[in-house]
Amino acid sequence: TRSTRPQRLLKAVQKNATRGDPQSVISAIDHFCRHSEWAMNIGDEKVVNELNPEKVLELGTYCGYSTVRIARLLPPGARLITLEFNGDYAAIARQVIAWAGLEDKVQLVEGASEDWIPRMKEHFGIETFDLVFLDHWKDRYLPDTKLMEDCGLLRKGTVLLADNVICPGVPDYLQYVRNSLSYKSCYFKSHLEYTKAEDGLEKSVFLG
Numbered sequence: 001t002r003s004t005r006p007q008r009l010l011k012a013v014q015k016n017a018t019r020g021d022p023q024s025v026i027s028a029i030d031h032f033c034r035h036s037e038w039a040m041n042i043g044d045e046k047v048v049n050e051l052n053p054e055k056v057l058e059l060g061t062y063c064g065y066s067t068v069r070i071a072r073l074l075p076p077g078a079r080l081i082t083l084e085f086n087g088d089y090a091a092i093a094r095q096v097i098a099w100a101g102l103e104d105k106v107q108l109v110e111g112a113s114e115d116w117i118p119r120m121k122e123h124f125g126i127e128t129f130d131l132v133f134l135d136h137w138k139d140r141y142l143p144d145t146k147l148m149e150d151c152g153l154l155r156k157g158t159v160l161l162a163d164n165v166i167c168p169g170v171p172d173y174l175q176y177v178r179n180s181l182s183y184k185s186c187y188f189k190s191h192l193e194y195t196k197a198e199d200g201l202e203k204s205v206f207l208g
């Protein structure tokens with residue numbers, strides 16, 4: 001059977017990127033996807049460099065592109081936990097993350113966000129996160145944000161960074177973080193990966 005797109009992406013990484021060099025992995029994926037200048041270029045690097053987060057949660061790994069972009073910027077000892085629901089994507093992402101040499105900073109967990117968010121404390125010993133990157137099913141952004149609040153995983157200053165707030169769009173989540181007194185929210189305009197369609201990231205700081 002034909003290879004899948006994630007399998008072809010992994011082959012491109014193993015062919016074109018240097019093992020242990022995260023930047024070369026990012027360039028190989030950009031080249032493979034012909035990524036235009038993506039919201040990730042504005043959002044992740046700026047936010048991660050400003051924040052210097054120790055504990056990062058990513059909801060939605062896919063092939064590990066944003067995982068590598070964020071993890072390569074983390075200081076020594078910092079950890080990124082990334083949740084991926086789809087086993088095929090998780091298998092590819094593990095190899096992309098390993099190729100980048102970031103496996104000791106990243107923990108990839110297979111499963112659904114709603115199952116794993118309540119287990120962060122007892123399973124990973126994580127009290128609160130400094131940064132959460134939301135990039136999974138768009139109808140899960142809001143319920144999972146409320147779940148993280150209820151589980152006490154957000155502290156004063158925790159930053160939520162949400163991808164695709166315009167396309168495919170997450171209207172219920174946007175309405176919530178922009179109107180809730182518990183968040184200070186701002187929008188980074190960009191465009192959807194591979195296209196010229198408008199998209200953007202919403203950065204929301206939890207006020208406690």
Ligand SMILES: Cn1ncc2cc([C@H](O)c3cccc(CNC(=O)c4cc(-c5ccc(F)cc5)cc(O)c4O)c3)ccc21
Pocket residue numbers: 059060061062083084085086089111112113114135136137138140163164167168192193
């Ligand atoms: C519960 N749970 N917990 C963890 C978790 C992880 C997953 C998977 O990683 C997964 C699989 C498929 C799709 C997504 C969401 N992503 C998208 O749907 C998306 C779409 C577009 C776009 C935009 C315009 C188009 F025309 C087509 C696609 C652009 C984007 O950047 C996206 O992120 C996430 C699923 C549920 C999960």
Ligand SMILES: [Mg+2]
Pocket residue numbers: 135163164
């Ligand atoms: Mg996305």
